[in-house]
Amino acid sequence: MRHILSIASETFLLLRRDRVFLPALCIMFLLCYFAGIAGYWSIETYRKLIYDVLAAGFHLIGALVAIFWGTKLVADSNKEGYTELQLAGPIKRSHWIIGKFLGLAATLVFIGMTLTVISQGMLIYQEVGWMGLDELTMFGLIICSWVVIAALSILFSAIAGYTIALFSVFGMWLIGLSIKNISFALHRDTPEFARETVGKIAQYWDLQKFNIVDQITSQTPLVYRDLQWNFSYALVLCLLFVTLACIAISRKDMA
Amino acid sequence: MNPTSEPILELRKLHKVFSQDLFRKPTVAVNEVSCEFITGKCTGLLGHNGAGKTTAIKMILGLIKPTKGAVLFEGKNLSVTSKKNIGYMPEINRLPANLTCEEALDFHLRGQTGARRSKRKNLVESELKRVSLLDVKHKKIKELSKGMARRLAWAQATIHSPTLVILDEPFSGLDPVARHDLLKWIKEYKEAGNTLILCTHELWTVRELCDEVHIFKNGKLAYTTVDREVDQHGIRLNAANYHLALAGVDESSLKNITDHYKLKPWSDMQYKDFLIQLHFKEYEVAASWLKACIEQGFIVIRFSDEVSIDHNTIYKLFVGDS
Known part of the structure; x- marks a missing residue:
């Protein structure tokens, strides 16, 4: 356990020093501001537009950070030879990869909380008011989706080099966002096999499960029992990806 | 802890084949190496x-898994805790x-x-x-x-x-x-x-x-x-036999040296392309000869010149046989 915590805290420190979150915060700040301006010109309700933009920006920033940092984290460590140096000590490879994931996840949660505070500040400035529990749950679910993407990034970077891992995770992220809509929009002439395949993928890999912005903007009360499933789904995906990453790295030669 | 003849680390028939992809011939990086490292x-x-040094080291550190063979640390298979x-x-x-x-x-x-x-x-x-x-x-x-x-x-x-x-x-x-x-x-x-x-x-x-x-x-x-x-x-480090290599020696310096030393302290001399290579029985003789040559002005050592006195057997094995 101490090895995992040691690697996780070191990863957290290194990622914080990377200062990628600074542009992330600036972009979020600007998004909030422009959302406010656009709200005056939109035919949508002011609240809906603000939350739509906030949720989209929130997801985009965090997902990109998770993809780029997740893949870069392991790739940089391998390139610098630090992985070699650490694994030459009494640290199990599985502990190393779990530590890396936890460090990244902690950083993403830290960024998520900071972005939520900025969003709240902007909402007060735009005279929308304080966020309730439902709105905070929406942001919490989006942070869960970042952590899932982070786990996927760690998995791919444990298997492949930086570029392949980056493109693979990026592709998987886009599929996860769009597959549900694609499965609904398939033409009736689509072959049964293709329809079933898309349906199966949508069943198991659907990042829209973490998007409840429509319920928030339409002010439909959230059913928290249903949301537990969404959080469980995130947990299962993380466990699956990190387990696969552990298996992949334990079989790999650090040549 | 005093040095003993007990090995702290032992490589037993350590073998590593890298097979990078389907289309390339597998490479044997380390071939059935057995050796000991004395405490x-x-x-x-x-x-x-x-030559396979780095691969062997990485197998000792557990970074590369051997295709065959074992690494024993203090008599036991190398583990994460050891x-x-x-x-x-x-x-x-x-x-x-x-x-x-x-x-x-x-x-x-x-x-x-x-x-x-x-x-x-x-x-x-x-x-x-x-x-x-x-x-x-x-x-x-x-x-x-x-x-x-x-x-x-x-x-x-x-x-x-x-x-x-x-x-x-x-x-x-x-x-x-x-x-x-x-x-x-x-x-x-x-x-x-x-x-x-x-x-x-x-x-x-x-x-x-x-x-x-x-x-x-x-x-x-x-x-x-x-x-x-x-x-x-027949290799022993203590079996005295040293090789002195001196770069940047011109023909006139070489003549001075050979003329001056009628009783040659070296056992063998080779000269080619401003590089003089001498073999000595003892390290001290090689070192004092070099010092005397410099003092008498036969050899001028410039900052960029390379001078080395190495164990002859190791030199031959490592450099000469390449």
């Missing part, structure tokens, strides 16, 4: 680039650029020993003081000079007091002062009864530090001074 001694691991008694100093600085010296050692110690924060802090401070880096403990590694980074790498390899330290080209790129310091620390560590494995291309380090040598060639253990193969090849 309390410094063993040099020599060989050309691609690796806490091994220190590793890689050839180039591999610590994260964005950590400070203090943090790098602290995280390393935390991973290696799990010691408490206060104990770790004291250990890190004393180690940084020992390698004269206490003043720059808050500096990031990317801001360190190469010499400082090597000192930090030495501190990182030994801070957890391992009984076996593996050094991969520890002196590469160091200035004479930094070399001297590092050499002194390595000698001190060895004198404390610890075992060292020195992977090197520089023959002077073998002379200064090594009690035994293993020479790798094309993935195989070509020669060793440790086990019974020694007698077959």
Whole structure:
């Protein structure tokens, strides 16, 4: 356990020093501001537009950070030879990869909380008011989706080099966002096999499960029992990806 | 701990084949290598680039899984827990650029020993003081000079007091002062009864530090001074026979030397392309001859000239037979 915590805290420190979150915060700040301006010109309700933009920006920033940092984290460590140096000590490879994931996840949660505070500040400035529990749950679910993407990034970077891992995770992220809509929009002439395949993928890999912005903007009360499933789904995906990453790295030669 | 004949580390028929992809022929990096590393001694691991030294070291450290064979540490199969008694100093600085010296050692110690924060802090401070880096403990590694980074790498390899330290080209790129310091620390560590494995291309380090040598060639253990193969090849480090190589000697200097020394202290001399190579029976004779030649003005050593006195057998095995 101490090895995992040691690697996780070191990863957290290194990622914080990377200062990628600074542009992330600036972009979020600007998004909030422009959302406010656009709200005056939109035919949508002011609240809906603000939350739509906030949720989209929130997801985009965090997902990109998770993809780029997740893949870069392991790739940089391998390139610098630090992985070699650490694994030459009494640290199990599985502990190393779990530590890396936890460090990244902690950083993403830290960024998520900071972005939520900025969003709240902007909402007060735009005279929308304080966020309730439902709105905070929406942001919490989006942070869960970042952590899932982070786990996927760690998995791919444990298997492949930086570029392949980056493109693979990026592709998987886009599929996860769009597959549900694609499965609904398939033409009736689509072959049964293709329809079933898309349906199966949508069943198991659907990042829209973490998007409840429509319920928030339409002010439909959230059913928290249903949301537990969404959080469980995130947990299962993380466990699956990190387990696969552990298996992949334990079989790999650090040549 | 005193040096004994017991091996701390043993490689048994260690074999590694890299099969990179379907279309390339598999490469045998290490071919059934069996050798021992004696407790309390410094063993040099020599060989050309691609001879299999690095692969063997990575298998010792558990970074590469052998295709066949085993690595035994203190008589048992190498495990993750036994690796806490091994220190590793890689050839180039591999610590994260964005950590400070203090943090790098602290995280390393935390991973290696799990010691408490206060104990770790004291250990890190004393180690940084020992390698004269206490003043720059808050500096990031990317801001360190190469010499400082090597000192930090030495501190990182030994801070957890391992009984076996593996050094991969520890002196590469160091200035004479930094070399001297590092050499002194390595000698001190060895004198404390610890075992060292020195992977090197520089023959002077073998002379200064090594009690035994293993020479790798094309993935195989070509020669060793440790086990019974020694007698077959008649190699002993103490069997005095030294090779002196001096670059930048012109024809007139060569004539002066050969004319002056009617009773030649060397056993053999070769001269080609301004490089004079002499064989001596004893190291001291070679060194005093060189000194006398310089004093009498037969040889002018310029800063850029290369002078080396190496053990002849090692030189022949390592350089001559290439």
